[in-house]
Amino acid sequence: MIGFDVTFAESDDNAQLALINGFARTVDSLAIDNPKLSDFIQDSRAKADNDRALLNALRRSSAAVVLGYFFHMDEAAVGYKLDKADIDRRLNGISASKYPLVYSEEPADGASPFIKSYAPQGNLDLFAAAAASTGYFTIVSDPDGRVRWLPLMIQGGEDLFPPLSILCVWHYLGRPQLAVRTDAYGVEGVQMGGRALHTDR
Incomplete structure (x- = not known):
């Protein structure tokens, strides 16, 4: 791949x-x-x-091709306000690569523990349509500016999306059943067929 x-x-x-x-x-x-x-x-x-x-x-390409994209995490990152129609169009462009299965546990206080994005910056439609999948490579840094971790899921609209690395492994393994497990604190882990990738919180 x-x-x-x-x-x-x-x-x-x-x-x-x-x-x-x-x-x-x-x-x-x-x-x-x-x-x-x-x-x-x-x-x-x-x-x-x-x-x-x-x-x-x-x-x-005889190999599966996974294209990258990234999420704008707030309006300031885009530099201008996007209207709902534009955000929906952008989300539709990556919708085929969302987590197909989500096993979730509702937080007791009703507050979402997920990292929420403002809008994705995807590929041109002709490239996205030709690729096997698209995954984000959005970097989240700690307060000191260092990058020490990668979110296994970012919420875009109502859907949950996997990173580029997860989708690359998924295609390499032959596209087994893919699911993300969440609990009241966020992502518990990712399931690929019989393989489980647990988070360190």
């Missing part, structure tokens, strides 16, 4: 592709009808299109 700890959130800004597209528009405006020239333009466009090259590589 192949895991990317990077997010392909925007189209590649390719000057060569822009030049080819501009040339093609000029040819069209001059009404030049030359099949060989048209074939040359199409071939050049395909070779210069890095997004298409990545998409084709994802589709051709």
Whole structure:
């Protein structure tokens, strides 16, 4: 399996592709009808299109590909306020990779013990659709700025999502039944088939 700890959130800004597209528009405006020239333009466009090259590589891969994304934990991290429709659209883009099974115990005081996000920053839809899964690589640091732990689950909307590392292992093991177990204090552990990964709180 192949895991990317990077997010392909925007189209590649390719000057060569822009030049080819501009040339093609000029040819069209001059009404030049030359099949060989048209074939040359199409071939050049395909070779210069890095997004298409990545998409084709994802589709051709014989190994499962897991793409990374990250969560904005608050509005300040985004830099502007997202409306509900935009947040819902972003969550929908990662919904296929949520924990499929959740075994939970309700906290006595009704307060959620989970780490809640503001909104995900996912991949372009064409890449997400071609990947086997997408997992977050959101880093949570301690008050002193050091990173000592990784959350095995972050809540986005009403769903619970696993990190990139868990999904990479899950695909490597052949995608056994995947579940997260929670209790009143947070995540108790992750279950992959007969394997259990317990947390240290």
